[in-house]
Amino acid sequence: MENMFLEFFSNTGYAMADYRHVIMIAIGIIFIYLGIAKHYEPLLLVPIGFGILIGNIPVFKGLGLGIYESNSVLHYLYFGVTAGIYPPLIFLGIGAMTDFSTMLARPLLMLLGAAAQMGIFLTFLGALALGFAPNEAASIGIIGGADGPTAIFLTAKLAPELIGPIAVAAYSYMALVPVIQPPIMRLLTTRKERLIRMEEPRLVGKREKMIFPIIGFLLCCFLAPAALPLLGMLFFGNLLKEAVVTERLAVAARNAIIDSVTILLGMTVGASTQADVFLTPQSVGIFVLGAVSFGVATASGLIFAKIINLFVKSKINPLLGAAGVSAVPDSARVVQMVGQEEDPTNFLLMQAMAPNVSGVIGSAIGAGILWSFMN
Amino acid sequence: MTGLEAIAAHNGWSIAIVGVTIVFTGLAMLSIILSQLYKVLDFWENRDDFFKRLKRGDAAEDLPDITVSPDMQETVRQYQMLADRLGEPFSLPKLLDFAQKCGLVNPHATINRLLKQNVIVPDGEGYYRWHQAISG
Numbered sequence: 001m002e003n004m005f006l007e008f009f010s011n012t013g014y015a016m017a018d019y020r021h022v023i024m025i026a027i028g029i030i031f032i033y034l035g036i037a038k039h040y041e042p043l044l045l046v047p048i049g050f051g052i053l054i055g056n057i058p059v060f061k062g063l064g065l066g067i068y069e070s071n072s073v074l075h076y077l078y079f080g081v082t083a084g085i086y087p088p089l090i091f092l093g094i095g096a097m098t099d100f101s102t103m104l105a106r107p108l109l110m111l112l113g114a115a116a117q118m119g120i121f122l123t124f125l126g127a128l129a130l131g132f133a134p135n136e137a138a139s140i141g142i143i144g145g146a147d148g149p150t151a152i153f154l155t156a157k158l159a160p161e162l163i164g165p166i167a168v169a170a171y172s173y174m175a176l177v178p179v180i181q182p183p184i185m186r187l188l189t190t191r192k193e194r195l196i197r198m199e200e201p202r203l204v205g206k207r208e209k210m211i212f213p214i215i216g217f218l219l220c221c222f223l224a225p226a227a228l229p230l231l232g233m234l235f236f237g238n239l240l241k242e243a244v245v246t247e248r249l250a251v252a253a254r255n256a257i258i259d260s261v262t263i264l265l266g267m268t269v270g271a272s273t274q275a276d277v278f279l280t281p282q283s284v285g286i287f288v289l290g291a292v293s294f295g296v297a298t299a300s301g302l303i304f305a306k307i308i309n310l311f312v313k314s315k316i317n318p319l320l321g322a323a324g325v326s327a328v329p330d331s332a333r334v335v336q337m338v339g340q341e342e343d344p345t346n347f348l349l350m351q352a353m354a355p356n357v358s359g360v361i362g363s364a365i366g367a368g369i370l371w372s373f374m375n
Numbered sequence: 376m377t378g379l380e381a382i383a384a385h386n387g388w389s390i391a392i393v394g395v396t397i398v399f400t401g402l403a404m405l406s407i408i409l410s411q412l413y414k415v416l417d418f419w420e421n422r423d424d425f426f427k428r429l430k431r432g433d434a435a436e437d438l439p440d441i442t443v444s445p446d447m448q449e450t451v452r453q454y455q456m457l458a459d460r461l462g463e464p465f466s467l468p469k470l471l472d473f474a475q476k477c478g479l480v481n482p483h484a485t486i487n488r489l490l491k492q493n494v495i496v497p498d499g500e501g502y503y504r505w506h507q508a509i510s511g
Contacts, residue, residue, distance in 0.1 A: 103409075104409055104413075107405070108406060110406040110409075111399070111402060111403060111406060113402060114398050114399045114402040114403070115399075117395070118395060120394070121390075121391035121395050124387065124390070124394075125382050125387050125388070125391050128382045128385050128387045129377060129378050129379065129382055130377060131376065131381060134385045134386075134387075137385075199460075200469065202413075202462050204413070205416065207416055208412055208416055211412065211416070212409065212412070215409070215412070216405060219404060219405050219408065220401055223397065223400070223401045223404075224397060358402060361401075361402065361405075362398050362401075362402055365397065365398050365401050366394060366398050369393075369397050370390075370394065373390050373393075373394070
């Protein structure tokens, strides 16, 4: 009886855990804390945080419990990540909830979304310089797109073994947008620039909004066909929203579908960060490069907005450039916050949504380009 | 292999430059098309009027010429610039707000006068257009 008790104890998590599990469980708890107490992307950080807890309970190998064991339930759920199924479904929901009006009213602001994608390619170069293989470097670079689903999608295709660290890095930095971006924004702009008021956008007609997803889809996907799974779903979701007659489908896409997929994606990505595969020097490199990537993306958008101002009569508030990273709508909110620190009556949120949503399109095109180059 | 050597060996510079160029080209093309889209749609919605005018041979106008008094000419010029900035059709509250921000004198009274003189004309859908055929 004593032997049975000892044998049972040796198979419990308490006996099998080592310091790495404790570290990962602490990280999971920090994620949950940031999500619940600090409200940093709670819809993502809470599922990921709990997923990290799930993934780091030490389990007996061979019982079909771990996410990397082929017959486990978690493994089946994780298939949506590794096969690149969840990210396009999330894009469907994003499309169904995004209003592209401000972008349609002032398409020039789309270029800020393009400029912010410089972060992707500069980080790609940085990762190559640090000795990562090209496919891994491309997956790390996409963190600079500040778009979690895009990062997961590309990594699943190019470097599946890095999904855990890359997804966690991407979502962590997205959650930390209010912390990372403001110092860069203040550093690269003058007070006078931050005070610039934007013209009120023109009224955008329903028909224009309805035609946009079709034109956008055709143009972007003919240019970068590898972006089809993401952009196809994004524009399809937006068409469902704008077509009016498909409101039921749009409601399903922006509520039930995106919520279900977010739960599964967040939880399984979190669970994939098992201590033995996550706590490696490579993960540290990914986190450092991810932070650099975010900084470069923000700076690129800001600087490009200043360059545009050299040529246009009606000046753009350069803060809008920071919204070019596609963390929707957090980076737009940060622009509004920093703008209002200087002038509480200056409302930039609506204008900032234009580069913000074009950043989503830009990062998906960027992912498509990297995927096609690596193939 | 690390550093610049690794970038060069994996064709990194070319991939980065071509990648950035394609992203910029894609969004710039989309931006240009979208900036013209509403004009095309406006034209499409008013195509019957356009072809009617074309048949009549006076494509530029279908409102009768109006004449403004010399004392109003400068005011008309100023408000026309504001209306151009707002884009057509525009809403009167926006024009009023814009005029106030620009420091124009008595914007309420002036806009009322422009309405009475048919310099600003309603488009029938709650918005207004600038009368294109004005002579001094």
